[in-house]
Amino acid sequence: MLNKDELIQKIEKQRDLSRAAILTMTTLSESGHPGGSMSCIDMLLSLYHTMNVDPLNPHKEDRDMLVVSNGHISPAVYTALACSGFVKLEEAVSEFRLANSIFEGHIEPAVPGVEWASGNLGQGLSAACGFALAGKMKQINNQIYVIMGDGEQQKGQISEARRFAKKYQLNNMTCFIDYNQLQINGDIHQVMPQDIISNFKSDGWEVIEINGHCISEILDAIDKAKSVDAPVMILAHTVMGKGVSFMENKEKYHGSTLPKADCLRALEELKVDFDFNHYENLRKEAIVSCNRSEYPVKEDNMISLTDSPIRVYTKSTDNRSAWGNALEDIAKMNHDSKTKLAVFDCDLMGSVKTNGFQKEMPENFFQAGIMEHHTAVCAAALSKMNVQTFFADFGVFGIDETYNQHRLSDINETNLKVINTHVGLDVGEDGKTHQCIDYVGLMRNLYHFQVIVPADPNQTDRAVHYAAMHQGNVVMAMGRSKLDILTKENGEVFFDENYTFKYGKADKLREGNDGALLVMGTLAGNALKVVDQLAQEGIKLELWNVSCPVKADEEMLSSIAQKKIVFTYEDHNVNTGLGSIVADQMMNRSLFTKLVKFGVENYACSGTAEDVYKYCKLDIDSLTDRIKTSLNR
């Protein structure tokens, strides 16, 4: 173990070498962000040398963690990781930004030592909150660090994260701001005047100001922050392009690289022994053969939870309550489980039915207020730490408002369960602004999110058990109203005690050969009534409930392709939901039959769900008429 002076010496030796590497890799790739990398490198080196991390075991549970929110300083991160033994400098420099290399333009967790993929600014502090919560929940005495840019402070989500950190006393978190006072379009005070220190203090944070290029000050600040019983922001005064006279304090170098001649001049000025030509040759020959599976993105995250008994509902119930009950049931079984449970709420506990869980496990319930952007990211980060994490919200907030947060979580291979209630016109009197009629239309864009839209309380119950025991991102969507229990022809419960939810499987509710009707979610009960009524009139439709609209059910597709007409029926934008996906799935398989889609054709009015359905011709009578008209009956 080095004493402080030795450590300072070591870092001071590495930093100019690092700057040389930063310049070389950006010059060789003719792209990337040298300026901020050079202003951050002293902090990064200091952190990696003092954090409790192990390059041979980068995912060890009690490690300190660093979230780099300004992911464009990847050259500095790779270099600092190389100096700490996580990666090889030659690989990083020669492969930087080459297709299929792990050394991407913005950092991603395929690189050992990188905890969180960033690049869209303003999210890192939220992710760090999630990691800090994990430390608290597991009673690991670790430290979570964040580096952010100064321009980035303009993003509102950071203020949300600050408040959350303060409320939950995340005193195990320290955040550095690279205060070089330049952003892409110039002086931060010109682009968007802001008093960053006042902003942080106004949210109850402690602030330390340092010279971000003085290793001794950096190390002292890291030490001091540990002893403060509050989240700490360290405002590090730095210089963009630090170390090279002609780059310093020039915003141009945020995203511009040096031509080779200038780079060589810069290396000379840095007075380090760094062989540009060697790296240039390496890069020319670079074959990116990286086997990404060597670098697991996911934590060792085997879910260890005990499933609870299921519930079978026989009386009309809202799916929301079924979700809340199942969650509470599972919580009761898992007070001492290795995998923890966590639930995040944004001031809608009663409506999204997380109050049962909150009573059962108050310590695992996080009331995040009206701060959805922060919550989505914080919950996602926590979900990577072997904490089975649920974020429950209204659809318009849990999906529409936070889509981009989920996109980045998906890239981060998180394990988040996003539970959305009040989707569709079923939201009723709250009207247009609250109509989440794009929950499938949005989430089908994210490659690794499973999308589940249960049809009744029994299917909801079983789907929640599935999600709770499953590793990976899941979004569930449910309406507001009480729903009838779906039944078999003989009147028995359809999703009975023998039913197990299987992701991607559609449910055949009725047989029939005059056509097929596919329904999703809230409207399944209506569909069943219509089909049973039509059967009385001699019109027999095959009825399928599609609870996993994004995944094709081959059996269903083969079957409906045999029918002369297929109807789809959904409380969702008719252009982007079940109907459009089925059209796509059929065309992809060259399965051709007449398809008629019933869904929401415009922003709709405010009223009881029943009335709104009528106005949109999605009620039982309208559906019956529309089907008969299509069948010429």
Added chain:
Amino acid sequence: MLNKDELIQKIEKQRDLSRAAILTMTTLSESGHPGGSMSCIDMLLSLYHTMNVDPLNPHKEDRDMLVVSNGHISPAVYTALACSGFVKLEEAVSEFRLANSIFEGHIEPAVPGVEWASGNLGQGLSAACGFALAGKMKQINNQIYVIMGDGEQQKGQISEARRFAKKYQLNNMTCFIDYNQLQINGDIHQVMPQDIISNFKSDGWEVIEINGHCISEILDAIDKAKSVDAPVMILAHTVMGKGVSFMENKEKYHGSTLPKADCLRALEELKVDFDFNHYENLRKEAIVSCNRSEYPVKEDNMISLTDSPIRVYTKSTDNRSAWGNALEDIAKMNHDSKTKLAVFDCDLMGSVKTNGFQKEMPENFFQAGIMEHHTAVCAAALSKMNVQTFFADFGVFGIDETYNQHRLSDINETNLKVINTHVGLDVGEDGKTHQCIDYVGLMRNLYHFQVIVPADPNQTDRAVHYAAMHQGNVVMAMGRSKLDILTKENGEVFFDENYTFKYGKADKLREGNDGALLVMGTLAGNALKVVDQLAQEGIKLELWNVSCPVKADEEMLSSIAQKKIVFTYEDHNVNTGLGSIVADQMMNRSLFTKLVKFGVENYACSGTAEDVYKYCKLDIDSLTDRIKTSLNR
């Protein structure tokens, strides 16, 4: 004109009547938000009585404007508007939250006097900034007011709006916070501790504290705020449920209504002459026959701009530059136009090519920093005020990050042009987090947004002219790279000086009968090369450029349906873009032919666009091979 004492008397008379109306309408509809309505009503009445507004001409240009950000206090808004002659109290009470009534659960601009539909919290201050900018740009000496909730202050977007207002010295803006200290889940200090005053002061705002139920203090504060040369926040201490003893300070009444018996008890306590039974009967008979067209949502917003000459490019150019040039060209023609131009940038001026406009019209260029959520809403609000407004950004910020803001703008029938660059894998080395591969997949969910993806600089030029002269929401998407000029078979420029962009029209680039290839955006040049090469080999494909993927081109659909195979080719998520829309459009019309989709199948790596396309099998060679394989050639 009343003197101050007379005005106070008048408002004090109206306020208890208003509270009776609020309670009656929420009780009758058995839904809605009485608590906050009762804490806000004194402010609302005071504002409508002092603002320069005219119920007979609610859209007059020099009017003062009020944005109600906490749109759930609609009962209070409708009542206050009734007291000021904008609407009829009987209609508001009897139709509140009935399907197809303009008196929706959350306010919308179909109601005369309502300026902005709200309901998703945290956006109102941004909208008000847009209106305040309009006042400044038009040199109308008007005042813009905002009412917000206190729980709402947790939303990060509000901090962005504060900074913008301060930077642009929006001293014509005054914001009230209904500080009743309760939100849905209880005490705001418990749900999410926050020092609201410090937050505002830390962003340079002036703060006035008042008793929000003392009319005299409210009126004084309104006066005082006018004289302060900065944006002003008035923290109004209020009481949730104010005026009814058993409702006061109970968070339950945020969203719970009184049963009839309690409502009658409350009316008694309010000591007003308010005939509950009369309204109850009216409501029973209420036929919502409202002709919404009586209430135009849109401003008298006839665009009065002079179009500039077009440009014809003959050399490889990036679409970004073509957009920037066209914008600059149009600006040059319109220094004195009645319709103003405005451009918003989020710290990416050089990359999104708005620097030419910035030089030409610096006063109309708004540098909003890294604050996309605020910017999307602020720009949209401004676009309603006969200011032709462009918001330019990278796709991941201008679409993915701000989708929900655009959704609400669409509901608000704004006139925003969202110009997105760097979409697709064409973003290159910036990698996964910057890959906007869902620009169509998201925007196709919004009913009134036109979606344009131009194929080359010439089409971009013409599409920008179209958007600039067009009334309504438009999103444009373009990549980063320089693109070849699309040509006719004889080598002449395809989109030549005779070409006019027509929304919804696809462009037939080549004739052929062996199949059809549909391409969108950046990859059009590749497609053309492949088709011309295949033609040499005797394989003739009909090639269509689809620049408006969301709108069906019937001529194209009929034509491709005649082919034995149709290929789609896009730099977009293959599940949600051009290919999936074409599948949907064909199925909707029972046009059946084999469809093969080429697009992005997963989050991709970081590298030069060319290399990344190769890895994703979207480069020229891969496309050729894949087409030949499908054709068994």
